[in-house]
Amino acid sequence: MKTVKSSFKFRGGVHPDYNKELARGKAIEKMPVPAELVVSMSQHLGAPAKCMVKPGDFVARGQVIGEKNGFISVCVRAPADGKVKAIEKRLGPAGGMADAVILDTTAKPDGEAATAAPILPPLDWRAASREELLKRVEDAGICGMGGAGFPTAVKLNPPPGKRCEYLILNGAECEPYLCADHQVMVERADRIRLGVDIMRKVLGQPAVRIAVEANKPDAVAALEKAFADIEGNVEIVVLPVMYPQGSEKHQIFATVGRVVPEPPALPIDVGCVVENVGTVAAIADAVELGEPLLSRVTTVSGDAVVEPKNILAPCGTKYADLVAFCGGEKVPPAKVISGGTMMGFAVSTLEIATTRTTSGLLLLSSKRVFQYASGACINCGRCLRACPMRLNPAFISKVVDANDVKAAEDAHVMDCIECGACSFGCPAYRTITQSCRRAKASIRARIAAEKAKAAAAAGK
Ligand code: SF4
Ligand code: SF4
Structure with missing residues (x-):
């Protein structure tokens, strides 16, 4: 294993104000389960999961409450014990409406109504077959946590005739303010290492490239330690700090110099599978610990929040609860953004809840929000x-x-x-x-x- 600098630089890109210092280096804090969770059936790319519960049902943590509903789909499991209060259409972080299970986590399963312990049995990844490992990833409800939410089991199973030559780990996190992936790399490098071992077995031992931007030297150091004894063609590739370095296509070019053709071509068409570092750690937990993907690390930041943090919270946590866990609002926010400032979505309510792809929540004061009116193009290029x-x-x-x-x-x-x-x-x-x-x-x-x-x- 070696650490190298990227030899390929893509054309274009910009240097926004990163403002990462607000949450950088903040240890991941596990948030207590809120009294109410809003668990969306559409936390991934593809068909929303089919809701399997009804109001009044008690559910146990890890129980399937939404069934995978098609080839490109992922099941949804209950992030906590609780009672189903309602099934409602709710606004998601990206602006779309989807069915959501409203869970009262203060009401616990009682006696006969309680479901059997649902968490998956731990698997010995060395002894397990490729099919067993793929099934585990699917059953654990894992999808890409970098933003797109593509079902991971589908990605790890290339179609006939396609072969994964390079497994690329996306640890660029080039979006301003966000530090969730950074902190996962620092604190969970050993889980990422185990996830890579499992994924390499599933994908037929491809070469590995771990892409990290140069502004995360502590993450590089943690990964170097965790991967020190790995065998085969494995490199940590340090990328120049440039937005959008975390884009899948640009990361493939930056790490292995390959160009993904126009849609509908996919990374696998150039022999690559790209996966976010958080997803890779989730695979390790699902296989070794039998822990489905029920929670994720989200950065809550911005100058309008009292204490920016990197928070491990159940998927389905309302933004209002995340903000309260950060000490509340310092000043009334002029803008609330779900995600980062470049690709995120401005939202008008803190009643929206996190999903498996929620990497950040930003509260920005009027000092940080620029009011403008669009004008005519001046052809500046x-x-x-x-x-x-x-x-x-x-x-x-x-x-x-x-x-x-x-x-x-x-x-x-x-x-x-x-x-x-x-x-x-x-x-x-x-x-x-x-x-x-x-x-x-x-x-x-x-x-x-x-x-x-x-x-x-x-x-x-
Ligand atoms: S948003 Fe689209 S058009 Fe604009 S810079 Fe990015 S890729 Fe190009
Ligand atoms: S003024 Fe016109 S050419 Fe210049 S950046 Fe805006 S859209 Fe592009």
């Missing part, structure tokens, strides 16, 4: 230089403003990774990223409608 996908964001935003989605599609808007680098430096404060999101949503809706029409026609 700054967004073109910033775009890591080599798109023409200025053109795309203009045609989307003119409702010409076809022109945006022709300009490859579907390649946009919604990183926000274009909007970040725009002197006219144009909301370019939102335009890209709008165009992509409209194109996806059109494609889905065309498919449904074709399917209906074929059924006649």
Whole structure:
């Protein structure tokens, strides 16, 4: 095992104010289970889980309360003992509505109504078969914790004809303010090491690249210690500090110099599987300890919160409870962001609850929030230089403003990774990223409608 500097630098990218000092180095604090949890059935990419409980049911910690509902889907387990108060549509961290189980954790299972202990039996990963390990990852409800939420068992099982040559661990965490992955690498490097051993067995012993930005030297040191005796082609790759270094495609280029072609191509098409460091640690816990993915580390930060922290909280914890655990609001926040400042979503209520992909919650005062009005493009070209996908964001935003989605599609808007680098430096404060999101949503809706029409026609 060796530590190297990245030899590949992608074009574009920006240097936002990172503001990581607020939560950097703060030890992970385990939060007590709140009195009420809001457990979404849609905590992952793909079909929402099918709710398996009804109001009045008692559930035990770890019990499946939402069944995997399709190939690209993941089960949902109860993060704590409790009584189902209601099943309701609730707003999620990214703005969508989904069914959620509202759990009263002060009401405990009683006698006959209690479910048998649901936590999975520990597995000896060396003796277990590849299929058993994949099944464990699936049963533990593990999905990518870096943001996308892709079902991990699907990712670890490449389709016939595809082979994983490189397992890449994403420890870049390039989003401003967020320190959750950083702290997981510092405190849980041994779990990440075990997760890598398990994943290598499942994937057929690929080479390993662990990508960490240069502003996390303590994480690099912890990983070097944990991986010191690992055998085979394993490297920690120290990346330059640059946003969006954590983007999957850019990380593949930065670590192994391979370029993922246009969608629908995936990392596995260039022999790579990329997984977030927190997910890798979750795999170790699921296999060795039989602990499903019921909680995660979330950074709560910003200048409007009393004490920024890295918190291990049950998935389903309301933002209001996270903020209370940080001592409350220092000043009324002018903006609340679910996630980081570059790719996160502004939210209007603290009643939203965390999911398996909630990496951060930011409360920013009016001093940190810039009020602006969008103006006309002055053709400065700054967004073109910033775009890591080599798109023409200025053109795309203009045609989307003119409702010409076809022109945006022709300009490859579907390649946009919604990183926000274009909007970040725009002197006219144009909301370019939102335009890209709008165009992509409209194109996806059109494609889905065309498919449904074709399917209906074929059924006649
Ligand atoms: S156009 Fe998309 S990929 Fe390019 S900088 Fe803007 S948000 Fe990022
Ligand atoms: S950065 Fe803004 S003003 Fe400059 S070209 Fe892009 S959209 Fe136009």
